[in-house]
Amino acid sequence: MTPEQFRQAGYAVVDWIADYWASLAQRPVTSQGPPGAVAAGLPAGPPAGGEPVEAVLADLDKLVAPGLTHWQHPGFFGYFPANTSGPSVLGDLVSAGLGVQGMLWSTGPACTELETVMLDWLAEAMDLPARFRSAGRGGGVIQDSASSATLVATLVAVHRAAGGRWREVGVDRRYRVYTSTEAHSSVEKAARIAGLGAEGVRLVEVDPQSRAMSPVALRAAIEADRAAGVVPALVVATVGTTSTTAIDPLPQIGPICAEHGVFLHVDAAYAGAAAVCPELRFGHAGLEYADSYCFDPHKWLLTGFDCDAFWVADSTELVEALTVLPEYLRNAASESGAVIDYRDWQVPLGRRFRALKLWFVLRWYGVEGLREHIRSGVALAARFADRVRADERFELVTPHPYGLVCFRLRGADGPNEQLLSAVNGSGRVYLTHTRVAGRYTLRLAVGAPQTAEAHVDEAWELLSRVAETVG
Numbered sequence: 001m002t003p004e005q006f007r008q009a010g011y012a013v014v015d016w017i018a019d020y021w022a023s024l025a026q027r028p029v030t031s032q033g034p035p036g037a038v039a040a041g042l043p044a045g046p047p048a049g050g051e052p053v054e055a056v057l058a059d060l061d062k063l064v065a066p067g068l069t070h071w072q073h074p075g076f077f078g079y080f081p082a083n084t085s086g087p088s089v090l091g092d093l094v095s096a097g098l099g100v101q102g103m104l105w106s107t108g109p110a111c112t113e114l115e116t117v118m119l120d121w122l123a124e125a126m127d128l129p130a131r132f133r134s135a136g137r138g139g140g141v142i143q144d145s146a147s148s149a150t151l152v153a154t155l156v157a158v159h160r161a162a163g164g165r166w167r168e169v170g171v172d173r174r175y176r177v178y179t180s181t182e183a184h185s186s187v188e189k190a191a192r193i194a195g196l197g198a199e200g201v202r203l204v205e206v207d208p209q210s211r212a213m214s215p216v217a218l219r220a221a222i223e224a225d226r227a228a229g230v231v232p233a234l235v236v237a238t239v240g241t242t243s244t245t246a247i248d249p250l251p252q253i254g255p256i257c258a259e260h261g262v263f264l265h266v267d268a269a270y271a272g273a274a275a276v277c278p279e280l281r282f283g284h285a286g287l288e289y290a291d292s293y294c295f296d297p298h299k300w301l302l303t304g305f306d307c308d309a310f311w312v313a314d315s316t317e318l319v320e321a322l323t324v325l326p327e328y329l330r331n332a333a334s335e336s337g338a339v340i341d342y343r344d345w346q347v348p349l350g351r352r353f354r355a356l357k358l359w360f361v362l363r364w365y366g367v368e369g370l371r372e373h374i375r376s377g378v379a380l381a382a383r384f385a386d387r388v389r390a391d392e393r394f395e396l397v398t399p400h401p402y403g404l405v406c407f408r409l410r411g412a413d414g415p416n417e418q419l420l421s422a423v424n425g426s427g428r429v430y431l432t433h434t435r436v437a438g439r440y441t442l443r444l445a446v447g448a449p450q451t452a453e454a455h456v457d458e459a460w461e462l463l464s465r466v467a468e469t470v471g
C-alpha cells in the first residue's frame, strides 16, 4: 500500500468508524447471533490475491458488526465501561503509523519522554501524592492492564520482602499477599504467576455493609502469619471494587503496612478516573502510604484499551527487580543513567507508543472536559438510583459513590435472574450481575460516552415494566 493508497483507504476507514458511532443507538447492544455465526460467515482460508479495502469494509458491516457486543452503545451498562473516543482513536492511529518500539529510551526517545510527562500530567490532574511524580524517586508508566500493574507490583513486593535477593534466589520462603474477599481475581493470578503457590494469597474479610477490607482482620492476618514464619510481602487494597465499588480504608490500611514493612499496592482500576474531579477524591484518602497505585484510563477516561496508568514511589527497586541486560540492548544512553528504559518497568520487552492517545485525549478534552464526562456518569447513576429507591419492589444493595448502581428486586434470586435475562434480551440495554453476600444482584454501570438521561430512563422503564412479569 503506497502512502497515497493509504490516504484514500484511511479516509474510508475513518468514515466507517464515524458512521458506526453515529449508528450505535439504532443497533441492538449485543450480538443476536448464535455461537459460531461469525466464523461460519468467513471463508475457510485467506484470499489468494489482494482485495480492496472497500471489500473488507463491506464484510465489516455484513459479518463483524452483527457479531459485536457494542461497548460504546449508550445502552451499554455492563461490567465497567471501556471507553474510547475520537482523540484516543486518532492518537492510536498515529502510534500505529509511527510503528515505534519504546522498549529503551534510545529506541524511542519521544515515546519514553512523552509517557513520563503524560503520567505526570495525569498525576497532577488527579492530585496524586508527590511521591509518584517523576521529579523524585517515583514515576509513572503505562501498562497494558490493571492486571499487569498488579503483577509488576507483586514482583517488586516479593523482591523487597526477600531483602532484594528475589532476582537471584527466587521464591525461597513462604510469602503472603493480602487482599480483600472482594478484590479482583488478577491479584490471585499475579501471586500464582509470581510462584507464591496456592497459599500465596490470603483473602481478608470485609465489612458486611460497606464491603470494604477490615483493617482489624488485616492486622490479625499479618500478625498470625509472622508468628507462623510466613513473610508478609504485599497488601493490595482496592478503591472501587469490581462487584460494588467498595473503597478499602487506606488511612487505616496504610499504617499497618508501614508498621510491618509490607508493600502497599492500590488498585483503582475503574474508580481512579473519578479523581480528576476534586469532589470525587475521597477514595484516595491515605494514598500517600501506597508504594504503587494504578487506574485504567481505558475504563472511564475516554481512552481506548489498552492504557493502565501505573505509578511507583520508588522506581529504583522496580528496575532492580525486573531488569535483565543482554549485550544486544546495551547502549550509551542507558549506561549514562540519565534516561528511563521502560522495558524495566514491565513484563514484556517491546512496547507501543501508548502515551500518544493519552496526549490526544488530554489535549482535546482538557481536564475540564474529562471532569464533565465523569460527573455526567456519576449524576446519571444517581438519577437511576433515585428511581430504584422510590420503587418499593426494588432495593439498593450498596452505596453508589461513582457510576455503578447495585440493586435488586426484593426477595428471592430467581426473579432477579429472570429480570436481567429479559431486559438484556430486549437488545436495548445491557446490564451484568454480581453476588453481594451471596445474593444475586444487578449492576448498572454508567460511563459509555454517548449515554444520556434518556438512555438511563429507558433502562429504568424497561426494568420496571419487565419486573411485573417475573417471579
Ligand code: PLP
Residues within 6 Å of the ligand: 080, 144, 145, 146, 147, 148, 184, 186, 238, 240, 241, 242, 267, 268, 269, 270, 296, 308
Ligand atoms: N482491578 C479491578 C478493581 C477491576 O475492576 C478490574 C476490571 O474490572 C481489573 C482490576 C482488571 O482490569 P484490566 O482488564 O485492566 O486488567
